[in-house]
Amino acid sequence: MPPPVRLPMRLPRLDALRGFALLWMIAFHFAFDLAHLRLIEADFYRDPVWTGQRIAILSLFLLCAGLGQAAARAQGQPAARFARRWLQIAGAALLVSAGSWLMFGPRYIHFGVLHGMALMLPLARWAAPLGHGLLPLAALAVVLPLLWTGPDLAGRALDWLGLMARKPATEDHVPLLPWLGPMLLGLWLGQCLLARAARCGRPGLLGGPLPAALQPLARLGRWSLSVYLLHQPLLMGGLMAGLALTRGSSGS
Incomplete structure (x- = not known):
């Protein structure tokens, strides 16, 4: 029998995949900011070119989170370390809510990707021992909102579940369903690999x-939470500063 493989604390291939997702997200948000400032014409709420990219980027992020949880379990990650990371994500989610309130007012992000991850990660950690049972659970998470015939659980008290007829008026919404599905799929795939x-x-x-050639992507992927928090203020701040300078120089 071959000797057991001891996993390193960092998995460069997983970091690189996460880094690729970050670059894609940054490019997507740069285009969104251009549209928000009316520098380009693009409908990010109905055009499938943009809505499809959002689904793909978010699915990739959550798949990476599931793969990361599989690796953490294989490395014997203690509960205290998981709790510290969870607190970082939950605190970052509150910062996103506060910052988006200043930016978008009533359309602020009350349950975006970090809020969703703060809810999903403990559920994934709890469900990890199910093994191959994760796969049908992931499928159920994706399909259930499509088949739901119960009451429309809209309103901010319950829209985090995802059982609603339409997306609420917010700039980002990542409810438990269907988005727990990609995370559980990543967890199952990681455990199998x-x-x-x-x-x-x-x-x-x-x-x-x-x-x-892919090492820069891996380095970027190791700082995913920091990049997520900082990229939009830097992008939007840079664009707004550039517009102000352009208008100032043209008016003088």
């Missing part, structure tokens, strides 16, 4: 080396 690597005695798809 790591179990196979352990049986073969090799690092496997997640633990293998990363080409040098």
Whole structure:
């Protein structure tokens, strides 16, 4: 039998995948900011070119979060370390709510991606021992909102569940359903990949080396929470400063 593979604290391939998702998100939000400032014409709320990208980016982020939870369990992550990371995410979610209130007023982000992750991560950690049972649970999370025939649970007290007829008036909304599905899928996939690597005695798809050309993506992916919090203030602040300078110079 091959010796067990000891996972490093960082998985560069997973970090690089997360870094790719961050770059895609930054490009998406840059286009959104241009549209918000009326510098380009784009409908981010109805055009499938943009709504489809949002779904893809968010799904990739949550898939990475599930893969990360699988790796953390395989590394024997203690509950205290998980709790510290959870507190960072929950605190960042509150900052996003406060900042978006200043920016968008009543359309502020009351349950966006960080709020959703703060709810989903403990659920994923609790569900991880289900093993292959995670796969039908992930499918149920995606399908249930589409098949829901019960009451429309709209309103900010319950819209975090995702069982509603339409998205609430907010700039970002990532409810439990269907978005728990991609995270559970990532958790299941990560556990399968790591179990196979352990049986073969090799690092496997997640633990293998990363080409040098992709190392910058991995470095970016290690700072995902900081990048998420800072990129929009920097993008919007830079664009607004540039507009002010342009208008100032044209008016003089």
